[in-house]
Amino acid sequence: xxxxxxxxxxxxxxxxxxxxxxxxxxxxxxxxxxxxxxxxxxxxxxxxxxxxxxxxxxxxxxxxxxxxxxxxxxxxxxxxxxxxxxxxxxxxxxxxxxxxxxxxxxxxxxxxxxxxxxxxxxxxxxxxxxx
Amino acid sequence: xxxxxxxxxxxxxxxxxxxxxxxxxxxxxxxxxxxxxxxxxxxxxxxxxxxxxxxxxxxxxxxxxxxxxxxxxxxxxxxxxxxxxxxxxxxxxxxxxxxxxxxxxxxxxxxxxxxxxxxxxxxxxxxxxxxxxxxxxxxxxxxxxxxxxxxxxxxxxxxxxxxxxxxxxxxxxxxxxxxxxxxxxxxxxxxxxxxxxxxxxxxxxxxxxxxxxxxxxxxxxxxxxxxxxxxxxxxxxxxxxxxxxxxxxxxxxxxxxxxxxxxxxxxxxxxxxxxxxxxxxxxxxxxxxxxxxxxxxxxxxxxxxxxxxxxxxxxxxxxxxxxxxxxxxxxxxxxxxxxxxxxxxxxxxxxxxxxxxxxxxxxxxxxxxxxxxxxxxxxxxxxxxxxxxxxxxxxxxxxxxxxxxxxxxxxxxxxxxxxxxxxxxxxxxxxxxxxxxxxxxxxxxxxxxxxxxxxxxxxxxxxxxxxxxxxxxxxxxxxxxxxxxxxxxxxxxxxxxxxxxxxxxxxxxxxxxxxxxxxxxxxxxxxxxxxxxxxxxxxxxxxxxxxxxxxxxxxxxxxxxxxxxxxxxxxxxxxxxxxxxxxxxxxxxxxxxxxxxxxxxxxxxxxxxxxxxxxxxxxxxxxxxxxxxxxxxxxxxxxxxxxxxxxxxxxxxxxxxxxxxxxxxxxxxxxxxxxxxxxxxxxxxxxxxxxxxxxxxxxxxxxxxxxxxxxxxxxxxxxxxxxxxxxxxxxxxxxxxxxxxxxxxxxxx
Ligand SMILES: [Zn+2]
Numbered sequence: 001x002x003x004x005x006x007x008x009x010x011x012x013x014x015x016x017x018x019x020x021x022x023x024x025x026x027x028x029x030x031x032x033x034x035x036x037x038x039x040x041x042x043x044x045x046x047x048x049x050x051x052x053x054x055x056x057x058x059x060x061x062x063x064x065x066x067x068x069x070x071x072x073x074x075x076x077x078x079x080x081x082x083x084x085x086x087x088x089x090x091x092x093x094x095x096x097x098x099x100x101x102x103x104x105x106x107x108x109x110x111x112x113x114x115x116x117x118x119x120x121x122x123x124x125x126x127x128x129x130x131x
Numbered sequence: 132x133x134x135x136x137x138x139x140x141x142x143x144x145x146x147x148x149x150x151x152x153x154x155x156x157x158x159x160x161x162x163x164x165x166x167x168x169x170x171x172x173x174x175x176x177x178x179x180x181x182x183x184x185x186x187x188x189x190x191x192x193x194x195x196x197x198x199x200x201x202x203x204x205x206x207x208x209x210x211x212x213x214x215x216x217x218x219x220x221x222x223x224x225x226x227x228x229x230x231x232x233x234x235x236x237x238x239x240x241x242x243x244x245x246x247x248x249x250x251x252x253x254x255x256x257x258x259x260x261x262x263x264x265x266x267x268x269x270x271x272x273x274x275x276x277x278x279x280x281x282x283x284x285x286x287x288x289x290x291x292x293x294x295x296x297x298x299x300x301x302x303x304x305x306x307x308x309x310x311x312x313x314x315x316x317x318x319x320x321x322x323x324x325x326x327x328x329x330x331x332x333x334x335x336x337x338x339x340x341x342x343x344x345x346x347x348x349x350x351x352x353x354x355x356x357x358x359x360x361x362x363x364x365x366x367x368x369x370x371x372x373x374x375x376x377x378x379x380x381x382x383x384x385x386x387x388x389x390x391x392x393x394x395x396x397x398x399x400x401x402x403x404x405x406x407x408x409x410x411x412x413x414x415x416x417x418x419x420x421x422x423x424x425x426x427x428x429x430x431x432x433x434x435x436x437x438x439x440x441x442x443x444x445x446x447x448x449x450x451x452x453x454x455x456x457x458x459x460x461x462x463x464x465x466x467x468x469x470x471x472x473x474x475x476x477x478x479x480x481x482x483x484x485x486x487x488x489x490x491x492x493x494x495x496x497x498x499x500x501x502x503x504x505x506x507x508x509x510x511x512x513x514x515x516x517x518x519x520x521x522x523x524x525x526x527x528x529x530x531x532x533x534x535x536x537x538x539x540x541x542x543x544x545x546x547x548x549x550x551x552x553x554x555x556x557x558x559x560x561x562x563x564x565x566x567x568x569x570x571x572x573x574x575x576x577x578x579x580x581x582x583x584x585x586x587x588x589x590x591x592x593x594x595x596x597x598x599x600x601x602x603x604x605x606x607x608x609x610x611x612x613x614x615x616x617x618x619x620x621x622x623x624x625x626x627x628x629x630x631x632x633x634x635x636x637x638x639x640x641x642x643x644x645x646x647x648x649x650x651x652x653x654x655x656x657x658x659x660x661x662x663x664x665x666x667x668x669x670x671x672x673x674x675x676x677x678x679x680x681x682x683x684x685x686x687x688x689x690x691x692x693x694x695x696x697x698x699x700x701x702x703x704x705x706x707x708x709x710x711x712x713x714x715x716x717x718x719x720x721x722x723x724x725x726x727x728x729x730x731x732x733x734x735x736x737x738x739x740x741x742x743x744x745x746x747x748x749x750x751x752x753x754x755x756x757x758x759x760x761x762x763x764x765x766x767x768x769x770x771x772x773x774x775x776x777x778x779x780x781x782x783x784x785x786x787x788x789x790x791x792x793x794x795x796x797x798x799x800x801x802x803x804x805x806x807x808x809x810x811x812x813x814x815x816x817x818x819x820x821x822x823x824x825x826x827x828x829x830x831x832x833x834x835x836x837x838x839x840x841x842x843x844x845x846x847x848x849x850x851x852x853x854x855x856x857x858x859x860x861x862x863x864x865x866x867x868x869x870x871x872x873x874x875x876x877x878x879x880x
Contacts (some may be wrong), residue, residue: 080802081799092817097536
C-alpha cells in the first residue's frame with residue numbers, strides 16, 4: 001500500500017521505501033532521510049529570484065543576498081522533478097525534515113482503505129451572495 | 132504530596148500565606164504564565180455538568196452565547212476609536228469563572244485566544260481575596276503589559292466578572308490593538324525600545340471601573356501617560372460596554388436555560404474542543420518534522436537570527452520544540468514572549484488547519500512547547516518585546532511548514548494543504564499633522580494585504596489577508612486620503628515577477644508608491660524584515676518569496692511633475708527606479724526598516740507587499756497558467772522562460788506545446804546533470820560554523836549550542852554569557868568612521 005507523504009514523495013508500506021510520486025523511482029529506506037536518495041544542487045538565490053531593480057545601480061534589488069542565503073534544490077535522480085527546496089545560510093546543514101515512525105504508520109494504515117491518489121481536502125464553496 | 136520539600140499541609144499553607152501577604156511586588160506569576168492548558172474543573176462545574184449533559188441542549192446554549200459575543204464584537208469594531216478596531220484587530224470573548232477562554236467572537240484576531248486568560252487568572256488569584264481590591268459585580272479590570280498576558284503592549288484588554296446570585300459564573304473580555312501607548316515612539320510598537328521602560332504604559336491587571344463606571348482619576352492617569360488621550364478614554368468606554376453587552380447576554384441565557392446549562396456549556400466547549408483536537412491529531416502520522424528559518428534583522432541592524440523548530444507528533448499530542456533558536460537580544464524589541472508564540476500557533480490551527488473547530492483555548496490543550504530560557508522566543512522579564520512580530524511571525528511560519536508535512540498524507544482533511552502564507556508587515560507606519568490639523572500616529576491597513584500560499588490544485592490569492600486575521604480588510608484608499616496628508620500614487624497594483632514560483636504559484640503582493648502632500652510635519656516609518664533573506668519558503672518543490680527593499684526618490688516633487696510633465700511619470704517601482712525618469716531625483720534602496728523620517732512634499736516612498744509561497748515544481752506548471760500570468764502582467768517574458776520554460780509566440784502568446792515539453796525535459800536533464808548525490812553534496816556544502824560574513828545568532832548543527840553574533844562566540848543554549856547587547860547603530864557608525872579617519876590620518880602622516 002502506498003501513502004502519499006508529500007506531492008512528490010510516497011512511501012510503500014510493504015517494502016518500507018520512499019518512492020518518487022511522479023515516476024515511481026525507488027528513493028530509499030522509509031526509516032531514513034529521503035534526501036539521501038535524491039540529487040542536490042546549490043544555487044545563487046538570484047538565479048531564481050532575479051533582481052527586479054538594476055543590480056548595477058542598487059544594493060537592494062528584490063534578490064536575496066548570497067552571503068545570507070543560498071537555495072538548495074533536491075530532485076528525483078530519474079525524472080528530475082523537484083521534491084524539495086531549502087533556503088539556507090551558506091554551509092548550514094540541510095534539515096532532516098520528515099522523520100516518521102514507520103511502525104506506527106503501518107498500524108494506522110492497516111485500518112484505512114488504500115488510496116490511488118492523494119486526498120486534497122474539502123472543496124472551497126463560496127458563501128451565497130447576499131446584499 | 133510526596134515532594135522533597137513536603138513540610139505538612141497546614142504548615143506549608145501557613146508559609147504560602149505568609150509569603151503571599153509579604154510579597155512586595157506581584158510580578159507575573161509563573162504558575163499562571165507557564166500553563167496554557169485548561170484549569171481543572173471546579174466543584175460547581177462538576178455539579179452543573181452532572182445536571183446538564185445533553186450535548187444538543189448545550190450546543191443550543193453555546194450558540195446562544197456565541198451570538199451575544201458576535202454582537203459584542205460588532206459593537207467593538209463599529210464603535211472602537213482605534214484604527215486597529217476598524218479593520219478587525221480586536222476580539223471579544225467569554226471566559227469560564229476560572230478564566231479559560233471558552234468562546235471567542237467569530238471575527239477578529241484569534242491570537243488573543245491564548246492571552247487574556249492569564250490576566251483573568253491573575254485577578255482571580257491575587258485580587259479576589261485582597262481586601263484593598265476584591266471582585267464585585269460591576270467591576271472592570273484592565274491590562275496591557277504583555278508579560279501578564281497580551282500579544283504586545285499596544286493591545287489593551289478589559290475584563291468584567293459575570294455574577295449570578297453572588298457567584299462569578301463567567302468573565303467577559305474585550306481586546307483592541309489600540310496603537311498609541313506612550314512609548315518612546317508613537318503608535319505603540321517602538322522599534323527603538325532598548326529597555327522595557329521605553330515601551331510605554333505598563334498596566335498590570337487592575338480595577339479601573341466599579342459599579343459599571345470608569346474611575347475618572349485612573350482614566351485621567353492613563354490619558355496623561357499616552358499621546359492620544361481621547362483615544363484612551365473612548366476605547367475604555369467601548370470595551371467596558373462590550374463586556375457589559377456580553378454580561379447581559381449571559382444573564383439572558385441563564386434566565387432562559389438556567390445557570391447550570393450556561394456553566395456546563397462553557398466548560399464542555401473547552402473539553403470537547405480538547406477531545407476533538409486529540410482525535411484529529413491521532414489521524415496524523417507519528418514522527419518529527421523539522422524546519423529552520425532566518426530573519427535578517429533586529430529593526431536596528433541587519434543580523435541573521437535563527438528560528439529553529441522540531442515538531443513531534445505522537446499519539447494524540449503535539450510538541451513544538453523551538454530550542455536552538457536565537458538567544459534573546461537584551462536591548463532590542465524583536466523578542467517575542469512564549470505566550471505570543473502559543474497564541475499565534477492557536478490561530479494557525481483555528482483558521483488555517485481546522486477552521487471548523489470552536490475558537491477557544493482548548494485547541495492548545497493537547498500541545499506542548501519547549502523553549503530555551505531565555506531566548507528570542509522566551510525573553511527574560513526585563514527584556515523588551517514591543518516588536519515581537521519580527522520573530523513570532525517566523526516562528527509561526529515554521530509551524531505552518533512543519534504541520535503541512537504531517538497533513539498531506541491524511542485521508543481526511545478539514546482544509547487543504549497550503550504553502551506558506553506571506554508573513555511580514557510590508558506596510559507604512561505614519562505620523563504627524565494631517566491636512567485637518569490633527570495629530571495622528573498609526574499604520575496603513577495594507578498590513579492586511581499579505582499574499583496567500585499556493586494550494587495543491589490552486590494558485591494562492593493575491594493581497595489576501597494577514598496571517599494573524601483571515602477575515603480582515605485593507606480599507607478604502609480614497610477614504611484614507613481624505614483624512615491623511617499622503618497619496619498612494621500607485622496602489623494595489625501587483626508587482627511584476629514578485630511571485631512565489633511553483634506548479635501552483637503563491638498569491639502575489641502589490642506595490643505601494645506614496646508621497647506626502649499637505650502637511651507641515653508628517654513622516655513615515657517601516658518595520659519589516661526580509662531585505663537580505665526571504666521571509667518564507669515554498670512547499671514540496673515550490674519556491675518562496677523574494678526579498679523586499681524600500682525604494683526612495685528624493686529631491687523631487689512629483690506633484691509638480693504630474694502637473695507640468697505628467698507623461699514622464701512611471702506607474703511601477705521597477706520603471707521608476709530603473710528608468711530614473713526625473714533628472715534631479717536621487718534614487719536609493721534600503722532595507723525595510725526605516726526609523727521615523729519626516730517626509731518632504733512629493734518625494735516617493737515605495738515598497739511592495741509580499742507573495743505567498745509556491746507549491747510544487749514550477750516546471751510542472753500548466754503552460755496556460757503561465758501565459759495567463761504573463762497576459763495579466765504578473766510575470767515577465769524572462770520568468771516565463773527562466774522559471775517555467777514555456778515556449779510561445781511573443782506576438783500572439785500562442786503556446787508551442789511540443790517545444791515547451793522538449794524545453795522542460797531538457798531543463799530536468801540539465802538539473803540532474805548539475806546535481807550531486809546527497810552525501811557528496813553535504814561533504815562540500817556543510818561547514819561546521821557560520822561563514823562570519825554576517826553576524827549570526829542561534830544554533831548551527833547542534834541545537835544545544837547557540838552562536839551570539841560570530842562564528843566563534845558559542846554558548847550553551849539558554850546560557851549565553853555575556854548576554855547579547857547590541858551597540859547603538861549610531862555609535863557603531865561613529866566607531867567605523869573614527870577608525871576610517873584614523874587610517875586616513877596615518878596614511879597622510
Ligand atoms: Zn521521479
